[in-house]
Amino acid sequence: MSELITARLRLREWRDEDLPPFAAMNADPDVMRYFPETLERAESDAMVMRIRAHFATFGFGPWAVEIPGVTEFAGFVGLMVPAFDAHFTPCIEIGWRLAPGVWGQGYATEAARTVLEDAFEVLAQDEVVSLTVPTNLRSRAVMERIGMTRSPGDDFDHPRLPSGHVLQRHVLYRKRRPDLRA
Numbered sequence: 812m813s814e815l816i817t818a819r820l821r822l823r824e825w826r827d828e829d830l831p832p833f834a835a836m837n838a839d840p841d842v843m844r845y846f847p848e849t850l851e852r853a854e855s856d857a858m859v860m861r862i863r864a865h866f867a868t869f870g871f872g873p874w875a876v877e878i879p880g881v882t883e884f885a886g887f888v889g890l891m892v893p894a895f896d897a898h899f900t901p902c903i904e905i906g907w908r909l910a911p912g913v914w915g916q917g918y919a920t921e922a923a924r925t926v927l928e929d930a931f932e933v934l935a936q937d938e939v940v941s942l943t944v945p946t947n948l949r950s951r952a953v954m955e956r957i958g959m960t961r962s963p964g965d966d967f968d969h970p971r972l973p974s975g976h977v978l979q980r981h982v983l984y985r986k987r988r989p990d991l992r993a
Contacts (some may be wrong), residue, residue, distance in 0.1 A: 815874060817925045820918060822874035822888060825863060829875050830856055832884045836910050845947040847978060865891060871934060876922055878913065885913045888922035890930055895970045899983060903930060905941050920956045927957055931988040941984045959984035
């Protein structure tokens with residue numbers, strides 16, 4: 812596993828020092844507004860262990876985001892293989908979660924563009940998807956800024972949430988690999 816570098820960011824392997832700030836993010840109701848619940852410290856740490864295992868299994872995963880000169884840990888941006896069945900799986904999903912102190916500065920978009928480039932050019936993926944609840948307008952804006960598109964016919968009820976749950980309905984965005992012959 813290497814790292815990805817952008818103009819302002821370093822996407823790198825997770826370190827043990829990332830666990831406390833990641834747990835603080837996952838316990839923040841604003842950060843977790845579009846998830847079923849906030850996470851306790853043990854749940855957050857377990858998530859990092861799953862991320863590390865994902866990298867070991869697939870050779871990619873959600874990178875820890877560092878903003879040199881600003882913060883050593885700002886959150887994550889990266890690729891995952893969803894662990895649920897839906898009409899669009901199996902697939903590769905791009906996702907992000909950043910600390911509120913760095914929101915609104917274009918970091919998610921910058922990192923996601925680099926991750927998509929890596930997915931298409933290095934990992935040779937044909938398509939990458941992203942998903943969220945319809946009301947998560949900030950994430951949807953990032954999806955659109957990185958060139959992903961939504962077809963309402965792709966919207967779905969998340970199979971891991973109970974019927975009728977306020978967050979069950981999800982929108983799906985897709986981006987196909989650019990034609991490299993063009």
